[in-house]
Amino acid sequence: xxxxxxxxxxxxxxxxxxxxxxxxxxxxxxxxxxxxxxxxxxxxxxxxxxxxxxxxxxxxxxxxxxxxxxxxxxxxxxxx
Amino acid sequence: xxxxxxxxxxxxxxxxxxxxxxxxxxxxxxxxxxxxxxxxxxxxxxxxxxxxxxxxxxxxxxxxxxxxxxxxxxxxxxxxxxxxxxxxxxxxxxxxxxxxxxxxxxxxxxxxxxxxxxxxxxxxxxxxxxxxxxxxxxxxxxxxxxxxxxxxxxxxxxxxxxx
Numbered sequence: 001x002x003x004x005x006x007x008x009x010x011x012x013x014x015x016x017x018x019x020x021x022x023x024x025x026x027x028x029x030x031x032x033x034x035x036x037x038x039x040x041x042x043x044x045x046x047x048x049x050x051x052x053x054x055x056x057x058x059x060x061x062x063x064x065x066x067x068x069x070x071x072x073x074x075x076x077x078x079x080x
Numbered sequence: 081x082x083x084x085x086x087x088x089x090x091x092x093x094x095x096x097x098x099x100x101x102x103x104x105x106x107x108x109x110x111x112x113x114x115x116x117x118x119x120x121x122x123x124x125x126x127x128x129x130x131x132x133x134x135x136x137x138x139x140x141x142x143x144x145x146x147x148x149x150x151x152x153x154x155x156x157x158x159x160x161x162x163x164x165x166x167x168x169x170x171x172x173x174x175x176x177x178x179x180x181x182x183x184x185x186x187x188x189x190x191x192x193x194x195x196x197x198x199x200x201x202x203x204x205x206x207x208x209x210x211x212x213x214x215x216x217x218x219x220x221x222x223x224x225x226x227x228x229x230x231x232x233x234x235x236x237x238x239x240x241x242x243x
Contacts, residue, residue, distance in 0.1 A: 018103050025110045032117040039124045044184070045222045046241065048128040055118075055125035062118040069111045072104065 021068045028061045140239045154192040159238045178227035179213045185220040
């Protein structure tokens with residue numbers, strides 16, 4: 001494989017990873033949004049039975065998002 | 081002198097100065113949204129815990145004497161704190177019920193309708209059952225919070241909220 005083709009292949013691979021991370025974090029944010037709605041509904045109804053659970057699940061989603069963005073930052077940015 | 085082209089006045093956007101958001105920047109901003117959502121959920125959880133603790137230790141309060149309220153009438157009282165309106169209703173000779181007066185839709189005060197035995201929110205035509213506070217019609221998403229009532233001799237006392 002010539003160097004230019006290798007560079008292009010690496011760039012394509014990096015872009016695939018960037019897209020995968022972006023979509024994963026987007027899904028996690030949507031899940032967090034649903035959790036927020038569930039927590040708000042639970043709080044306003046006065047039941048207060050799932051508040052800690054939703055906060056814990058949201059924390060896990062946030063931690064996974066941080067891990068993914070850390071992984072992305074550790075990879076070399078694609079060239080121009 | 082270089083003459084300024086007319087089309088530049090109509091489209092004054094500089095390609096060089098335009099700011100593009102890269103995929104990485106967008107992903108970082110998603111993480112910030114994730115952080116904000118987590119913080120909001122955490123704040124709700126903390127407020128819920130604090131509210132539950134406050135409700136657990138709310139002081140019983142005298143509402144009225146039994147003879148002060150006629151059958152089919154109602155009375156507004158404040159519980160558990162001043163500024164928290166509740167509604168006491170005498171359904172029959174022996175049956176008293178009380179609910180939080182704020183509509184669960186947008187917080188308008190609900191009123192008791194003796195003819196229909198329903199609680200009516202005049203703001204958006206919400207109706208609640210006066211027996212248990214459940215939603216009968218209209219936009220309210222949840223039942224009214226029910227106040228526990230205790231009869232002590234000839235007096236009625238509010239003791240807490242029923243979950």
